[in-house]
Amino acid sequence: xxxNCKKLAEDELERLKKTTRRNLSLGVIQIGExxxxxxxxxxxxxxxxxxxxxxxxxxxxxxxxxxxxxxQITRLPDDGLIVQLPIKSDLETQKVLNLVPFExxxxxLSEASLGLFYTGRLEIFPPVVGAVDKVLKEKEISLRxxxxxxxxxxxxxxxxxxxxxxxxxxxxxxxxxxxxNVAELTRRAxxxxxxVGKPNLITGEMIKKGAxxxxxxxxxxxxxxxxxxxxxxxKEKAGFVTPVPGGVGPLTVVSLLENLINKCTT
Amino acid sequence: xxxNCKKLAEDELERLKKTTRRNLSLGVIQIGExxxxxxxxxxxxxxxxxxxxxxxxxxxxxxxxxxxxxxQITRLPDDGLIVQLPIKSDLETQKVLNLVPFExxxxxLSEASLGLFYTGRLEIFPPVVGAVDKVLKEKEISLRxxxxxxxxxxxxxxxxxxxxxxxxxxxxxxxxxxxxNVAELTRRAxxxxxxVGKPNLITGEMIKKGAxxxxxxxxxxxxxxxxxxxxxxxKEKAGFVTPVPGGVGPLTVVSLLENLINKCTT
Numbered sequence: 001x002x003x004n005c006k007k008l009a010e011d012e013l014e015r016l017k018k019t020t021r022r023n024l025s026l027g028v029i030q031i032g033e034x035x036x037x038x039x040x041x042x043x044x045x046x047x048x049x050x051x052x053x054x055x056x057x058x059x060x061x062x063x064x065x066x067x068x069x070x071x072q073i074t075r076l077p078d079d080g081l082i083v084q085l086p087i088k089s090d091l092e093t094q095k096v097l098n099l100v101p102f103e104x105x106x107x108x109l110s111e112a113s114l115g116l117f118y119t120g121r122l123e124i125f126p127p128v129v130g131a132v133d134k135v136l137k138e139k140e141i142s143l144r145x146x147x148x149x150x151x152x153x154x155x156x157x158x159x160x161x162x163x164x165x166x167x168x169x170x171x172x173x174x175x176x177x178x179x180x181n182v183a184e185l186t187r188r189a190x191x192x193x194x195x196v197g198k199p200n201l202i203t204g205e206m207i208k209k210g211a212x213x214x215x216x217x218x219x220x221x222x223x224x225x226x227x228x229x230x231x232x233x234x235k236e237k238a239g240f241v242t243p244v245p246g247g248v249g250p251l252t253v254v255s256l257l258e259n260l261i262n263k264c265t266t
Numbered sequence: 267x268x269x270n271c272k273k274l275a276e277d278e279l280e281r282l283k284k285t286t287r288r289n290l291s292l293g294v295i296q297i298g299e300x301x302x303x304x305x306x307x308x309x310x311x312x313x314x315x316x317x318x319x320x321x322x323x324x325x326x327x328x329x330x331x332x333x334x335x336x337x338q339i340t341r342l343p344d345d346g347l348i349v350q351l352p353i354k355s356d357l358e359t360q361k362v363l364n365l366v367p368f369e370x371x372x373x374x375l376s377e378a379s380l381g382l383f384y385t386g387r388l389e390i391f392p393p394v395v396g397a398v399d400k401v402l403k404e405k406e407i408s409l410r411x412x413x414x415x416x417x418x419x420x421x422x423x424x425x426x427x428x429x430x431x432x433x434x435x436x437x438x439x440x441x442x443x444x445x446x447n448v449a450e451l452t453r454r455a456x457x458x459x460x461x462v463g464k465p466n467l468i469t470g471e472m473i474k475k476g477a478x479x480x481x482x483x484x485x486x487x488x489x490x491x492x493x494x495x496x497x498x499x500x501k502e503k504a505g506f507v508t509p510v511p512g513g514v515g516p517l518t519v520v521s522l523l524e525n526l527i528n529k530c531t532t
Contacts, residue, residue, distance in 0.1 A: 094385050094387060110381075111378075111381030111382050111384070111385055111387070112377075112378070112381055113381070114380075114381040114384045114385060115376070115377030115378055115379070115380040115381030115382075115384070116377050116381075117384075118377070118380045118381070118383075118384050118425075119360050119377055119380060119421075121360060121377070144444050145444035145445065145446065153432045153438075155385075159384075159432065162428070162432070162438075162440075166419045166425065166428070166440055166442075169442055169443075169444050171439070171440065171441050171442065171444075171445040171451070172419075172428075172438075172439070172440045173437070173438070173439045173440075174428075174432055174437065174438045174439075175437050176432075176435055176437065177435075178410050178411035178435050178437075179411065179437040180411065185437070
């Protein structure tokens, strides 16, 4: 079964629309040019617009210095600020992410936010984790005592998903490019969260019957956005699988906006 | 085989003694009274003394407020500060740990430090992780592509060990009290790090031949300090196992002092 999340995302946006009490604004910082980033930014702008959240798009050249960025970011008036990744510049990504002040860090990517996320004291989730959480809540799945396999321990998906799984008392297995016999491990999974960016990485053979497959991978194949999952072989065997596009993506944007609202009302 | 780490710890202390360039001081903050804590604090004092690092022991009553603690901690002159855990007070442990300024946080327990540890940008390790790292380095074991099973994802051992394992490109499996068939997972492990505090939790039956077992658990049994490992059945089968006492403990103290030196010379 394929769990198309667009409806859930729309419902969540409707819910958020009702809770937005004052004029909030999200600012997106883009460094250098990147076509894929432009598309993702448009998507965020569109969703923000739907629920009455203002939107600013700040473009910096790839030659911008950390010092200049810092000065300019300090002056930005938006309630929430995110840096669109990947940044096209020689600057160290984490140092750029750390320029976003804690109280505006709705993407949970600065080290100030990540410290609190790590200890479990942050009141918001990194957006992809928020999306995973929404999928599991919608399907009434508890991770306690379950086996969560996280494929690819990256910054945006795997690493925060592993921390989330630990907090939810799952047995968490993280696999990476050096893992031998990945299928032996993925077949143990009650829930798989994958975020590698490699088409057809997860096939039906690699999962157990009834498993939940949450695809947070994105890459381009023949000009189309695709996930990590070979959907044809997986959909027959899985309890459900979230597709790309139309799965975690729209819910991630919802979580981002939800974070903005939560940060500004607490 | 049992890998008694006392000799390695002594050698490391000798090495550190040569690198300590100026009079450094470690301050230990104790809140409320606790006999086990007293013993651990004495051990730190003793090791610090061996390499010429000054030592202060600050005692606060269990009724101390966060505000008072904050004021007093700000005034402490030591180069490194740690809060002895567990704290005997109603204060939230993490809030107390966050009072230690980043530049003095040699235990890597404040959220400011943990954010950088999480992203891999901190130049020091949480002391128990530092101890695990020393054991693996001494035995020339690389975690890349290996399976690391972390038993008990707690604050001091399991959670930071899991992050460390991910960074070292291990396949990391974290098991907790809700995990079914723990032995099926521990038997996959090339390296086990356990930090639960439950005697005889890990037995020979649960490990594969040649596995490395690093015991970072501590509890009391019949008045003696013991680890998580049933040493008799494990020592015959393991590549090696670190005992309690005389294993990770002394190396953890060494790592703590090494952190102090590194924080103050970089």
